[in-house]
Amino acid sequence: QPGRVILVGAGPGEPELLTLKAVRALQSADVVLYDDLVSPDVLELARREARRVMVGKRGGRASCRQEDINELMVELARAGERVVRLKAGDPMVFGRAGEEIERLVAEGVTVEVVPGISAGIALAAALGASLTHRDAAHSLRFVTGHAKSGELDEGLDWRGLADPDTTLIVYMGGRTAGRLAARLIAEGLPPETPVAFGFGVGQRGQRLERHRLGDLVALGSVPTDQPLVIGIGKVFAAGTPAVSVPAETATVF
Amino acid sequence: QPGRVILVGAGPGEPELLTLKAVRALQSADVVLYDDLVSPDVLELARREARRVMVGKRGGRASCRQEDINELMVELARAGERVVRLKAGDPMVFGRAGEEIERLVAEGVTVEVVPGISAGIALAAALGASLTHRDAAHSLRFVTGHAKSGELDEGLDWRGLADPDTTLIVYMGGRTAGRLAARLIAEGLPPETPVAFGFGVGQRGQRLERHRLGDLVALGSVPTDQPLVIGIGKVFAAGTPAVSVPAETATVF
Numbered sequence: 239q240p241g242r243v244i245l246v247g248a249g250p251g252e253p254e255l256l257t258l259k260a261v262r263a264l265q266s267a268d269v270v271l272y273d274d275l276v277s278p279d280v281l282e283l284a285r286r287e288a289r290r291v292m293v294g295k296r297g298g299r300a301s302c303r304q305e306d307i308n309e310l311m312v313e314l315a316r317a318g319e320r321v322v323r324l325k326a327g328d329p330m331v332f333g334r335a336g337e338e339i340e341r342l343v344a345e346g347v348t349v350e351v352v353p354g355i356s357a358g359i360a361l362a363a364a365l366g367a368s369l370t371h372r373d374a375a376h377s378l379r380f381v382t383g384h385a386k387s388g389e390l391d392e393g394l395d396w397r398g399l400a401d402p403d404t405t406l407i408v409y410m411g412g413r414t415a416g417r418l419a420a421r422l423i424a425e426g427l428p429p430e431t432p433v434a435f436g437f438g439v440g441q442r443g444q445r446l447e448r449h450r451l452g453d454l455v456a457l458g459s460v461p462t463d464q465p466l467v468i469g470i471g472k473v474f475a476a477g478t479p480a481v482s483v484p485a486e487t488a489t490v491f
Numbered sequence: 492q493p494g495r496v497i498l499v500g501a502g503p504g505e506p507e508l509l510t511l512k513a514v515r516a517l518q519s520a521d522v523v524l525y526d527d528l529v530s531p532d533v534l535e536l537a538r539r540e541a542r543r544v545m546v547g548k549r550g551g552r553a554s555c556r557q558e559d560i561n562e563l564m565v566e567l568a569r570a571g572e573r574v575v576r577l578k579a580g581d582p583m584v585f586g587r588a589g590e591e592i593e594r595l596v597a598e599g600v601t602v603e604v605v606p607g608i609s610a611g612i613a614l615a616a617a618l619g620a621s622l623t624h625r626d627a628a629h630s631l632r633f634v635t636g637h638a639k640s641g642e643l644d645e646g647l648d649w650r651g652l653a654d655p656d657t658t659l660i661v662y663m664g665g666r667t668a669g670r671l672a673a674r675l676i677a678e679g680l681p682p683e684t685p686v687a688f689g690f691g692v693g694q695r696g697q698r699l700e701r702h703r704l705g706d707l708v709a710l711g712s713v714p715t716d717q718p719l720v721i722g723i724g725k726v727f728a729a730g731t732p733a734v735s736v737p738a739e740t741a742t743v744f
Contacts, residue, residue: 249510257608258514259507328612329621331631336621336726343619351616355510355606359581363604366596368582368589370633376644378584380623380631391629398651473589 241268241315243342245335247328247354250440251277255360259352264288267322269314271307275326275465277441284322304334308341315347326465327356332382332409356380357467358407360440367434367473374472375405383411383418383468390417400425405471412460415468419454422470427451432474438464448474494521494568496595498582499575500607503693504530508613512605517541520575522567524560528579528718530694537575557587561594568600579718580609585635585662609633610720611660613693620687620726627725628658636664636671636721643670653678658724665713668721672707675723680704685727691717701727 244263249255256264264270264284271293272281281290293302293310302310314321329335329351342349358380362369369378379399385391399406400422411418423429429452437445443464449457451470460466497516502508509517517523517537524546525534534543546555546563555563567574582588582604595602611633615622622631632652638644652659653675664671676682682705690698696717702710704723713719 252512254512254515255510255606257502257508257510259505261511262507328615330612330615330623332623333621334625336624336626339619339621349619351619353508353608353612353616355608356612359583359606359609362581362583363606366592366602366604368586368592370583370585370635371589372587372639373589376634376638376646377648378633381629382623385629386625393629393656395630395651395654395657398648398654401648401651403646404648 240348241317241319241321242348242350243311243315243321243323244350244352245323245325245329245338246352248272248276248280248324248326249355250327250357250360251280251438252440252442253279253283255355255440256280256283257352257354260354263322263352264324266320268319270322270324271311272324273326276324279442280324304337308338311338311342312345312347315342325354328354331356331380355440357409357436357439357465358469361407361434361436361467361469364436364439364444364446365434365469365474367469369405369407369473371473374475375403377401377404378407379404380407380409382409383414388413390414390421396421396425400427402427402431402472405469405473408468408470410466411468412462412466415454415460416456416458419451423451423455431470432472434469434474435460436467436469437462439467493601494570494572494574495601495603496564496568496574496576497603497605498588498591499577499605500581501525501529501533501577501579502608503580503610503613504533504691505693505695506532506536508608508693509533509536510605510607513607516575516605517577519573521572523575523577524564525577526579529577532695533577557590561591564591564595565598565600568595578607581607584609584633608693610662610689610692610718611722614660614687614689614720614722617689617692617697617699618687618722618727620722622658622660622726624726628656630654630657631660632657633660633662635662636667641666643667643674649674649678653680655680655684655725658722658726661721661723663719664721665715665719668707668713669709669711672704676704676708684723685725687722687727688713689720689722690715692720
């Protein structure tokens with residue numbers, strides 16, 4: 239019986255935010271290859287007999303090279319294993335799934351993708367902020383805070399990103415937050431534009447903060463051990479009514 | 492005991508694509524207020540005793556006014572009911588949740604939001620297309636195909652939307668597909684840019700089609716009874732390896 243690989247979105251961390259389909263995939267897995275960012279609570283959902291292998295990756299730490307992860311998946315699938323490749327959030331949004339799928343398909347391995355709740359979407363739910371509120375945004379945009387180099391991505395159309403009617407979600411932007419804010423302001427986005435920080439959003443110990451874009455410039459970088467997602471735009475105005483967030487899991491400033 | 496309202500993302504239609512949290516909300520609901528676009532299979536997950544009320548809304552058909560929906564939610568919550576407001580996809584992405592949350596919070600009603608899989612994310616999973624493939628896109632963008640007027644949204648920064656390194660997801664774009672394509676081409680996006688159509692993606696009877704941007708101009712509008720999500724960008728190239736999609740539920744052209 240041939241093996242296969244299912245790329246599964248683990249969502250932001252809270253096991254309840256996995257889809258039924260993701261849980262089903264985990265419960266039929268022989269092997270689970272997971273990223274460092276996947277929470278232990280989510281791994282708990284995997285079939286008890288499943289082998290769990292951490293394959294990376296977190297900025298700065300040693301982790302498997304992408305090529306090695308690809309190779310491992312191919313080998314396991316060829317050996318007839320049901321492989322789940324578990325990725326934080328959604329596999330197709332800044333999840334490097336493209337390279338993995340290409341390699342697997344090139345090798346004739348059956349691949350399936352199970353979507354997940356991306357951090358930006360979880361941030362919106364936690365804050366009760368409609369990302370496309372009719373009065374405040376007609377476009378929603380996802381970018382990363384840095385290019386391969388670790389610096390701001392010069393290839394981005396910064397003028398477009400500075401559109402005050404766009405809601406901007408920035409992944410992995412902790413290190414470049416100050417430079418990002420300065421650049422957006424230079425391109426015309428008002429310094430008083432509301433900003434939301436979601437630290438480990440959709441996880442135990444989630445923390446939400448509200449800022450103004452101008453404040454980020456002085457702040458510089460945002461050192462944190464938790465995954466950080468940043469929301470920028472009018473929809474994150476403090477006036478936005480915060481919805482009920484369980485007291486033990488979140489603090490809203 | 493006070494009532495409360497949970498805005499729940501129903502995902503694209505397949506019940507397996509709901510989160511565990513969404514299912515739990517449905518199974519503890521007294522009343523479920525659902526949109527026309529929510530699939531019957533998803534409604535099946537609601538507690539058997541729950542009253543199910545269709546409140547709208549689909550282009551062209553009679554449906555409740557937003558004000559009436561808001562009012563109904565407030566009244567039910569005040570009467571102590573556990574209300575689930577069930578919305579297709581994710582409530583915070585083109586779901587009009589902003590107005591509902593504002594009203595509920597203004598009336599002192601407790602609100603919670605449970606995120607869901609948005610159609611654009613489901614499209615990516617169905618096609619096996621990483622929306623932010625490193626070699627093809629450094630930005631991901633969600634817009635609607637029409638403004639309140641039903642026409643293209645003139646307020647959008649069309650030059651920015653025509654960035655060949657952006658993946659563009661268009662919701663509710665069936666009627667304006669031709670005009671949208673013509674506009675993007677006029678702003679510089681190559682006519683050979685790959686396009687993916689997802690009809691009822693993530694639902695039974697899902698249908699996927701691949702086109703080129705230039706072909707849409709002649710096509711004009713795309714009449715369909717299914718919800719349509721359109722993906723535009725290099726990540727949708729036909730070369731993108733299609734992942735395994737159950738044969739009985741999907742056709743890939």
